[in-house]
Amino acid sequence: MKNISLLVNGQKVVKQVSDRTHLGDFLREQVGLTGTHLGCEHGVCGACTVLSDGQPIRSCITFAVACEGKAITTVEGYADDPVMSLLREAFTAHHALQCGYCTPGMLACARDIVLRIPEADEQRVRIELAGNICRCTGYVGIVAAILSVLNNLRHHPDANVQALRQSLSTPKSASNAQDLKEKFTVFEVESPPLTAQAQPTIESSAAPITQSAVLQTASVKNLTHIEDTFDIAFDSNAVWQFMTDLPAVAACLPGAVIEAQDGELVKGRVAIKFGPMAAAFVGSARLEKNDATFTALLKGSGQDSLSQSRASGDVQYRLQTLGAAMTRVHVQLAYSLQGPLAQFSRSGLVQEFVRRMIADFGKNVSARLTNPDLSQALNAKAIHPASILIALIWSKIKRLFGGKV
Numbered sequence: 191m192k193n194i195s196l197l198v199n200g201q202k203v204v205k206q207v208s209d210r211t212h213l214g215d216f217l218r219e220q221v222g223l224t225g226t227h228l229g230c231e232h233g234v235c236g237a238c239t240v241l242s243d244g245q246p247i248r249s250c251i252t253f254a255v256a257c258e259g260k261a262i263t264t265v266e267g268y269a270d271d272p273v274m275s276l277l278r279e280a281f282t283a284h285h286a287l288q289c290g291y292c293t294p295g296m297l298a299c300a301r302d303i304v305l306r307i308p309e310a311d312e313q314r315v316r317i318e319l320a321g322n323i324c325r326c327t328g329y330v331g332i333v334a335a336i337l338s339v340l341n342n343l344r345h346h347p348d349a350n351v352q353a354l355r356q357s358l359s360t361p362k363s364a365s366n367a368q369d370l371k372e373k374f375t376v377f378e379v380e381s382p383p384l385t386a387q388a389q390p391t392i393e394s395s396a397a398p399i400t401q402s403a404v405l406q407t408a409s410v411k412n413l414t415h416i417e418d419t420f421d422i423a424f425d426s427n428a429v430w431q432f433m434t435d436l437p438a439v440a441a442c443l444p445g446a447v448i449e450a451q452d453g454e455l456v457k458g459r460v461a462i463k464f465g466p467m468a469a470a471f472v473g474s475a476r477l478e479k480n481d482a483t484f485t486a487l488l489k490g491s492g493q494d495s496l497s498q499s500r501a502s503g504d505v506q507y508r509l510q511t512l513g514a515a516m517t518r519v520h521v522q523l524a525y526s527l528q529g530p531l532a533q534f535s536r537s538g539l540v541q542e543f544v545r546r547m548i549a550d551f552g553k554n555v556s557a558r559l560t561n562p563d564l565s566q567a568l569n570a571k572a573i574h575p576a577s578i579l580i581a582l583i584w585s586k587i588k589r590l591f592g593g594k595v
């Protein structure tokens with residue numbers, strides 16, 4: 191059992207809680223706030239969504255102990271929220287609830303849409319709501335309610351809502367980034383400390399970069415494997431030089447930020463947003479490379495402070511020269527997730543998501559090689575679950591017809 195202290199709906203709450211109690215149970219059973227509903231308890235239905243420091247999170251896959259020091263807002267605490275007062279009226283006017291089971295989570299998600307995507311149209315609202323299941327309404331009233339709030343705010347801007355939007359869009363200052371870094375617990379199992387003495391060299395590295403090395407790791411850790419390739423219209427030397435420059439590689443990987451580097455060792459974070467699921471893994475990675483064979487192995491591990499999920503894995507890449515100005519990059523990814531997010535690691539959607547990330551990474555590498563002055567805005571492009579779902583269905587249809595579609 192651990193003592194935790196957090197703000198719930200503006201009130202300080204100090205309780206003893208077991209390590210494995212999730213936030214949903216904690217709120218309902220120990221704080222007595224039963225407005226937070228639990229449906230699937232797998233992070234899928236969205237009924238349990240609450241706000242943590244103003245951001246929607248799934249309380250059923252968030253450990254209560256991970257919320258130490260955070261401000262949690264549940265449906266009982268929305269009374270003074272300027273967006274929620276608009277949504278409350280709109281949900282009533284558009285009959286956006288029936289049994290009400292999904293409503294606490296729907297409201298948290300709707301608030302996020304109103305604040306984050308002021309220009310959202312019906313299609314975008316429906317896509318954003320994809321992570322919240324309603325068994326009664328058919329979604330028509332819910333979508334109409336959210337659209338009416340968005341529409342009203344376009345014609346009659348509200349200063350309080352504007353201030354909330356502003357606080358969301360303000361880029362994190364260096365000190366905020368530092369705060370964030372300090373809040374994260376760095377999970378280091380495989381990588382040595384980031385010191386010059388500990389920096390490995392290819393000559394001293396015990397494990398050569400071979401496919402069998404990756405497969406061997408896989409059999410030990412039961413990793414999930416993904417293999418893919420992308421082609422780049424540059425000669426192999428240029429691509430190799432780029433692919434072994436860790437800051438350059440990180441700048442092409444959506445959501446990745448390097449915070450410290452010492453030779454081939456880096457510490458940083460990778461933020462992943464997949465529909466309503468968001469995680470920010472903080473950890474470290476080490477690059478082992480073989481310049482003679484154009485092969486490299488990036489080994490890393492990290493932890494998401496909120497869900498306490500841990501990720502570890504290897505990215506192996508190998509360059510194949512296809513021509514004087516054409517290189518194929520073979521990528522083998524082997525990863526494992528432990529903790530509440532582990533249930534997603536093997537799903538087809540997540541694997542397709544990772545493939546999309548690899549494809550986007552390839553495009554970003556190509557763009558950066560073409561124009562080295564491109565800003566890190568390359569990272570910003572979001573990958574949406576709906577497009578992934580369509581891609582997944584399409585690939586299954588193609589497989590069904592033997593690839594002849």
Ligand code: FES
Binds near residue numbers: 231237248250251
């Ligand atoms: S209860 Fe379904 S997402 Fe949490």
Ligand code: FES
Binds near residue numbers: 287288291324325
């Ligand atoms: S209103 Fe019943 S589940 Fe949404």
